[in-house]
Amino acid sequence: EIVLTQSPATLSLSPGERATLSCRASQSVSSYLAWYQQKPGQAPRLLIYDASNRATGIPARFSGSGSGTDFTLTISSLEPEDFAVYYCQQRNNWPPTFGQGTRLEIK
């Protein structure tokens, strides 16, 4: 099973700042990595799939990069609604696995 390690566990930033979230895989997942956003009491929402493709309706301030074992989700300028928990997920190997999450909180 592929283990995804997200860092940092918690990121404290202010609206307008740039956020950089990391996801590292225990072995290569090629480009088969997605990012999801989850707000309290809500279902997860797909943001990015296959490392760098934005899902339909996702604002351009969200971008993904990386391949192999190291991936990054970047939010270029934080909006108040962006403060949430973010998960990465790989689909290169069975079973699909998620990272433990990064909590993005308001500083």
Next chain:
Amino acid sequence: EVQVLESGGGLVQPGGSLRLSCAASGFTFSTYAMSWVRQAPGKGLEWVSAIGGSGAATYYLDSVKGRFTISRDNSKNMLYLQMNSLRAEDTAVYYCARDGGSITVVILYHWGQGTLVTVSS
């Protein structure tokens, strides 16, 4: 509008059974693979099971294999998860999620709001 709505959660004793349902609307159900993903209270996400659009291909997390069965009724736009021999560690919110196409690739584009399963005596 794509919608998926889970139901069937509740409190069950260890060793008991429960069947979750997911009602889909707003898309051609038979042309999309579906997954179940769970989230234990205060914890992260864990993929549980998936099924292809035709229902022929099914996939399971090792820890639920032999205990859980995923199925679908394309005539009713319904997805199911039959859960037997439930354990305390199965306690979680269970989400139904739609994939990107008929083949299971586990890119989960649309999610329901979840249904809570609590396994406790």
